[in-house]
Amino acid sequence: MKIGIYGAPYSGKTTIFKLLVGEINDPIGVAKIRDKRVDFLSKLYDPKKTTYATIEFVDIPGSSPDLPRKEKNQILGKIQNVDALLWVVRAFEDEAVPRYFDDVGREIEYLHDELLIRDLDIAETNIDKLKNAKRKLTREEEHQLQALEKCEDALNEEKFVKLIELSDEEKRTLSSFGFFTMKESIVAINLDEESFRNKSYGGKEKVKKIVDNNSLAMIDMCGKLEMEINELEEDERSEFLSDLGLTESGIDRLAKVVYSALGLISFFTVGEDEVRAWTIRKGTNFKKAAGKIHTDIERGFIRAEVVKFSDMEEIGSMKEIKSKGLLKLEGKDSIVEDGDIVNVRFNV
Ligand SMILES: Nc1nc2c(ncn2[C@@H]2O[C@H](COP(=O)(O)OP(=O)(O)OP(=O)(O)O)[C@@H](O)[C@H]2O)c(=O)[nH]1
Numbered sequence: 001m002k003i004g005i006y007g008a009p010y011s012g013k014t015t016i017f018k019l020l021v022g023e024i025n026d027p028i029g030v031a032k033i034r035d036k037r038v039d040f041l042s043k044l045y046d047p048k049k050t051t052y053a054t055i056e057f058v059d060i061p062g063s064s065p066d067l068p069r070k071e072k073n074q075i076l077g078k079i080q081n082v083d084a085l086l087w088v089v090r091a092f093e094d095e096a097v098p099r100y101f102d103d104v105g106r107e108i109e110y111l112h113d114e115l116l117i118r119d120l121d122i123a124e125t126n127i128d129k130l131k132n133a134k135r136k137l138t139r140e141e142e143h144q145l146q147a148l149e150k151c152e153d154a155l156n157e158e159k160f161v162k163l164i165e166l167s168d169e170e171k172r173t174l175s176s177f178g179f180f181t182m183k184e185s186i187v188a189i190n191l192d193e194e195s196f197r198n199k200s201y202g203g204k205e206k207v208k209k210i211v212d213n214n215s216l217a218m219i220d221m222c223g224k225l226e227m228e229i230n231e232l233e234e235d236e237r238s239e240f241l242s243d244l245g246l247t248e249s250g251i252d253r254l255a256k257v258v259y260s261a262l263g264l265i266s267f268f269t270v271g272e273d274e275v276r277a278w279t280i281r282k283g284t285n286f287k288k289a290a291g292k293i294h295t296d297i298e299r300g301f302i303r304a305e306v307v308k309f310s311d312m313e314e315i316g317s318m319k320e321i322k323s324k325g326l327l328k329l330e331g332k333d334s335i336v337e338d339g340d341i342v343n344v345r346f347n348v
Pocket residue numbers: 007008009010011012013014015016060061062063092093094097190191192222223224225
């Protein structure tokens with residue numbers, strides 16, 4: 001899973017990126033997804049290794065209205081192949097940090113319009129290419145042309161491609177174009193401490209309108225507070241957070257929003273060697289999920305032994321879980337649920 005960070009200059013993109021992936025000097029980094037369930041299982045099994053789920057983030061330069069189109073496209077090109085976008089919108093006041101938009105509403109509108117313009121450009125260019133081909137189009141190309149025209153119509157009406165009804169076949173034929181408005185987007189509003197506490201800032205209605213109209217996910221954050229929280233020890237951290245009326249840091253909340261917006265869930269494998277979280281899409285069956293662990297395990301899949309995390313949390317012993325009959329056997333087509341502790345039986 002790869003997420004591109006998108007926004008205007010000085011909105012706090014790199015700050016949030018570093019909070020997620022640590023102090024690195026590379027624009028691509030891996031964020032460890034903190035999960036209390038993994039902590040619990042790791043304590044229980046005391047394994048040699050504990051592995052959390054991860055998400056890859058890509059940080060890019062800011063896009064601003066004064067840049068030439070070519071440069072804007074180059075910036076967006078850096079996140080062409082990501083699975084989702086994290087928009088970082090500047091909503092903090094700080095005279096020391098320059099600001100491109102006088103209003104949060106105008107800023108999000110700009111970010112929204114830029115994606116539409118870019119996608120419309122891609123749609124039109126490729127429609128022209130197909131229409132001007134001096135030969136008969138293949139069946140595949142015919143399908144592609146039709147799907148592209150659907151996208152063009154929607155984009156002309158300022159509608160994101162992800163909101164169009166598309167068949168799986170159409171989605172497949174469009175996948176090579178990397179439409180930004182076809183990806184899921186999560187909007188992070190980067191507030192200052194005061195507006196974060198008050199939950200109010202100028203331009204909030206416009207933000208809400210764009211978020212609702214395009215079915216985007218949204219999260220309020222405060223980059224600066226997050227930096228401070230990050231420096232604290234675990235117990236000080238909870239005190240600091242509860243003072244803000246929160247139970248989790250913004251980065252942890254962000255991870256949850258990302259999971260739910262992208263329809264992701266976690267399952268776990270446990271043992272003396274390793275306790276590990278795995279990320280899959282909701283609706284994945286056990287055989288496919290086993291393939292995450294190893295392709296051989298998918299190929300030789302016999303069945304999965306499954307325990308619910310909530311049972312493990314309550315009972316705390318695999319032996320007792322088995323004696324209570326709470327270990328279930330699942331076949332290859334059953335669907336994995338969030339929090340399943342899975343042991344795959346397979347032969348190679
Ligand atoms: N006051 C305040 N300053 C912040 C906050 N988040 C980031 N900053 C500061 O704003 C400046 C820009 O932050 P960056 O994270 O580098 O912003 P960016 O979006 O990566 O900027 P570009 O890469 O230039 O587009 C830095 O000096 C940060 O310390 C915040 O929540 N509050």
